[in-house]
Amino acid sequence: MTLSNELVLDASNISVQFGGLLAVNDVSFNIPKKSVVSLIGPNGAGKTTFFNVLTGLYKPSEGKVMFGDREITDLPPHKIASIGLARTFQNIRLFGLMTAEENLLVAMHSHLKSGIASTILRTPRQRKEEKEALDTAREILDFVGIGKWSSEYARNLSYGDQRRLEVARALALKPEILLLDEPTAGMNPQESAVFVDFVHRVRDARDVAILLIEHDMSVVMSVSERITVLDRGEKIAEGTPEEIRSNQRVIEAYLGKAASEGRGK
Amino acid sequence: TQAQGATTLVVSTDLPLQGGSKDQSDTTNEAVALLIKQAGGKAGKYNVVLKKYDDSTAAKGSWDDAQCAKNAQAHVANRNEVAVMGTYNSGCAKIIVPVLNQDPKGPMLMVSNANTNPGLTKPWNAGEPEKYYPTGKRNYFRVVTTDDNQGSAAANFAKSEGVKKVYVLNDRQTYGQGVAQAFTAEAKKIGLTVLSEGAVGEGWDDKQPNYEALFTKIKALSPDMIYIAGIFDLNGGQLVKDKVKILGDNKTVKLMAPDGFTGYPDFLALPEADGAYLSFTGLAIDFFPKSGAAAKFLADYKKEYKHEPTGAFSIYGAAAMQVILDAISRSNGTRADVYKKAATTKISATKSVVGKAIAFDKNGDTLNKDITIEIVKGGAEVGLKVITVK
């Protein structure tokens, strides 16, 4: 492995069991600071499940998740989110009837301090805080390129913009790690290509590490510094895109002939 | 100045016209309207017209405290109104009476046909009755006697019938609890064993589908008598049926109920009612004299409306209106005078639509404190004796 930076996240020996099914089987996985790593694997390999373990939605049967030097295995999702692990969803889950900037402000909830009384009284501190939050929100929206929609309801945005808004909302959490679950599903190749640039920009400008789940190999191969492959809950390979592309086991289980022949998608 | 030159005065009724008490209130209004019609729409030199207020609402389906407050204000605001006949519920009276009492042009007279809670007129709970009369003047009267009287009369009667152990049930309403409390206290005093716990006995929930479990529990205590303090409307039919079903007929284990059970054809029609003792604070309809004003009024009522009144309370409504008309006819037509005249009302037994003379004591309670004891026989109320409370 070429990446020897400090780790932001280190999950060791994670297993998740549903009834008789071992959906994730003793997987260890880490994310170096400011890196882009991907998790791929056939359908039902356990990627989303693993993701859900990291974000606290599922608790693993075995193993533990360290965030920096803090163990987060047992923290509730909202705590994990507020300490710096933000995610997007496989199916878009925006707050459709809130404006774009409100969506971001919700994500800043845990960073804001004002309580009921100060909100009712609009204390100077509360107002300052709100104003700063709003500025930050607008700045992030500008950054992802949907600044002009900041007071539009989320559900009125086009699909691509909604995807961006999801990322923006996740960024508003000031995360150290951004987890993206199939962000390009439903995009056409053209849009996916734009998205790849976007991911790079986020990583560079926002100082976050990115973990990506994706079936679109052209996306995965062009953004990832490291790829981990799961199959039936087990880690079957890990390495750079080149290593993965030529890994026989991965080709068999996942990529198929066409992909290995370089057709991308 | 509201009556200046006006010869038409408004008298009103204030009753719950929706929900469970609807039928009772409707026939009361009919009786009152008939009485006014028979008086030619006149009280002395004044023309009187009737206005009906509703103290219930659709949302609640029963009397509504806010509606009572609203009506109280409306009575005062209605410039030609001089007196109110009502209310049916004592709780509602407790809201209305103080407002009428403080009427700047009043106080305004209120005569009730059905409030039986003692606290409205005499010392009972803390601050009662003074708190209902902030001006110190007494503007409230009633033509039925209070709960406390009939409970004790019933207890004495029970003892005379050889009852030793009695179980008391109440309908959890002001009326039922008042009677139950008086009965329980008197029963203990005269040496009966009261099997039920507490000062008012056990409450029955009128919304339960049946009472078999309740009576199964009571059966284990083997009482000689069940005293059902409450109103028949609150699922009393079911209660009586289940009593007989579990404890046996009313000879085996006696059953007694206060006037909340009198005057209900539905009750009398029940086979299970046979042999039940009833008490009445005045006269049940069947006890009205078979001649004279009372008999005539009842006959007129049936002729006019082609059905029976729902209960004696309806006719007592007409009696209360008699009091009001009488007071108006002797007054100068102002509120402030009408209420004063009511205190000196005397309606003779021959004129009274309930067949008994009507007059009030200094509290505004009727002097008529006869408690009639009856038994249900062959689908009718049959009088046994009259107990006069001291």
Added chain:
Amino acid sequence: MSQAAVVEKAAVRQYKGTPGQIRRRRIELTAGVVLASLAMVWIVVNIINSPAQFAQVFILGFRNGLLYALIALGYTLVYGIIELINFAHGDLFMLGALFASYFITVWFGQENSNLAGWLTFLAALIAAMAFCGGLNILIERLAYRRLRRAPKIAPLITAVGVSFILQFIGIKWNGSTPRNWPKVLPQSEFTVLGVNIAWNTVILLLIAVPLLLLLSWVVTKTRQGKAMRATAQDQDAARLMGIDVNRTISFTFAIGGALAGAAGLLYQQTTGTTNYNLGFQLGLIAFTSAVLGGIGNLNGAVLGAVLIGIIQGLNDGLPIALGQKWSQTVVFTILILIMVFKPAGLLGKSTTEKV
């Protein structure tokens, strides 16, 4: 992946949750056990104290529970299919009871338990079921159908409106005070081990149980049932399968209504009393039963209803108990406790969302 690792993995413990969850569950379990044992102590004390009485009120409560169950099923069916808490359902039951009373006593003039009475009773059963089923279809058609895609709270308020209208019909038809009716079912009892059991309890059982079985057969085994379950989960997807969603929903309302009609008749024949606001209270209890058992779950509704009936019976009829005036409080307290420990109801399964 080494061979050893695989072997080790085979021994992975069954998933039990996080320490936090486990601790919480342990607290809940302890509390649950304490409460359950208090309840047991109460029951045992009462049994020892008065065994026959206990059995007697148990049976009485059970019988009421059966009636609740028939109403509760209507709630659960409708909820199960369109997630509507149908507040008007109790009032439909009330109209069923009124209809049955008129059918037997007024229209057919039967007042006694003889052959004619019996036949009228059977005819009334069918007629009341048809009447309430039809009425329920009509209600769905006029009041709820247009609100299919509206947020849940809209049909809920409509249901309140419908409930008002049905009560209006009830008050016009029945009058505002309880009305007592003669019964054509036998009023006699037989005694088993010192416990009196009314014949009408047996008849109730003989009618209610087959109805319940029939219903659960319809829902689990027939095509209609399949259509109902699919419609409940995703109406558009159901359409894509060729299911007539409107007809399926009408059908559901029809059987819910029919059960309410049957309950109305049986209620009227066991108690002999009707009242315009009957549906309100029993509806509330039935709805509670449905949720207690796990709303949408048929067996749950029956279990919840019978349980509530029995609890009420014991509370009303045992010497060491709070007594009838606290009946409602007891029922709802138990409900809340069960909800706390078993948030999806007794037989309900909590489904975790997949993201």
Added chain:
Amino acid sequence: MSTLLEVKDLSVAYGKIVAVKGISFNVDKGEIVTLIGSNGAGKSTTLRTISGLLAPKSGTILFKGEQISGMQGHDVVKKGITQSPEGRRIFPRMTVSENLDLGAFLRNDKSEIAADFDRVLELFPRLRERLTQKAGTMSGGEQQMLAVARAMMGRPELLLLDEPSMGLAPVLVELIFETIVKIREQGTTILLVEQNALAALDVADRAYVLESGSVKMSGNASELASNDEVTKAYLGG
């Protein structure tokens, strides 16, 4: 070749938003026709309208010469059109096999159904492994397989597929397109909506390009695949 489905001047609106603006196209018996176009072009709306989930604002849809626009969804299925909808729409609280069962809701030929059951499970072995799993707990891709399999269980004359490859692993994407060809060989006509335009054009006979609710281009699939404009806009080239 006879025309199976004919869409004429179809317009569909969501409230005031007109999502499909007078499109016309047709599908011949035995063909694979694909609709491609960017997000929000109105592809799914078109399919939902054909299936009777939406009523058109104007225009007609003829199936085997018979008017089906405005028909209720279940009646459309009876005519022989099934759909694997966008977003899968499987029945989440039913098991996989119950879901498949419902796919054959309108059919009565028990033995044929059993045969089809086997056939789709052959195609998606993962489903066979999970016959008793609640569909809602399956992974995204597994649900997608189920949705396609379920639509096939209806044994339709015309199969509407809305982005069947969405969320599937590359191996499976290959498989799904192979399957589409196979289904066609067995005599089912297919109307396919795809984001993966390259693959779609690869298997299709003809294609229509939709943009903002209108047909922008149409023609032979292979011709379109080599059309510059199309390549630039939709094929990422």
Added chain:
Amino acid sequence: MATRAARKAKKATRQPASHRTWALGYLALAAVMFVVYQYALPWEGLPLPIYDFLQLWLPPTAINEALVYVICALGLNIVVGYAGLLDLGYVAFWAIGGYCAGWFMSNFFEQWNFHGLASVPTTEPGLHINFWLVLVIGGAVCAFFGVVIGAPTLRLKSDYLALVTLGFGEIIPQIFFNGEDINGFNLSNGTKGITRLDPIPTGVKDLGPFDFGSKFVIFVLLAALMVFISLQLRRGRLGRAWLAIREDELAASMMGVPLMRTKLASYAVGAVAGGIGGVAFATHVDGVYAERFNFSISIFLLAMVVLGGMGNVWGVILGAFILAWVNSTGLPALGDTFNTEFGTDIDFPSFTFLLFGLVLILMILFKREGLIPESRLRMVLHEGDADEELKPAQEEKK
């Protein structure tokens, strides 16, 4: 006086223009009505037809009562409209608030003697605390109960939560109903109720049953306070979290919103309004009666929130006002007028169930987004409409 306070309040908040317009309108209307009730109605020279018209259609007590409903509905709106939690037992808070007034503002507890800045002479037995303090106490007690009720149950999914709230809504009033003898202790005086409360001290004059003009001002201000609180919270951190939970609970928690705490806050804040409304209502009817607090009132309040326009305070105010008015005044006055105008003798009260039911059904069918819908909600609801417009063509075919 009302307006000055409002102007100040407004400056402090900088509400968006539409809210400012609404607030101005509300206060202007209130000011007009105050003048009418305080000065015009008691004026002997007021032409009789106008006097009668006002007394029949807009009697001051009905307006005051409606304002209490407004206060409570605004509280329920926070729970249902903002946070999207269905509460079927809101009446419990109203009851608790009412009994706070009963306990602390009357001679009911004659065995104890405590006076806290009360308006009655210290010779009066019982607990007598200043009305304004009781408002605070009522609000606080209800907030406490809001948390107590919410804590064990808020993790339930929506309809189960609805049922549990319904349970509390039944239990708490029943405790008051049966509360005359709880192990010998008289908690609530049972169905007899607690009557005659202390007048409201204002510094100038103590307000009794006749001072509806002044009470009107107090109620208007209390409602305005609830509006103010609602708007401020809605546009702050907590309000956004509520909306997010209403939209998508799971996504909200994944964005760092603590579900339990946020939901509990909505319960507590909503309950405060119930408590304040309860105290206000008790002074309005000058007593507390256990029979008031039944399920139908909870449903009635819910209907107000929905019909007014869930989530929009102005809509809720209008909805509450109209329904309360229809219930207490509109229906009976309509009947009266009809019968006098046409000389008929129709028994209108017997039709109120029918009319009320029709009002609810027709409103939902034809104006389901509420009278003044929240803009967000209008969108979803219109989406339904759109489908509906499309659907009939198909349904007729059936």
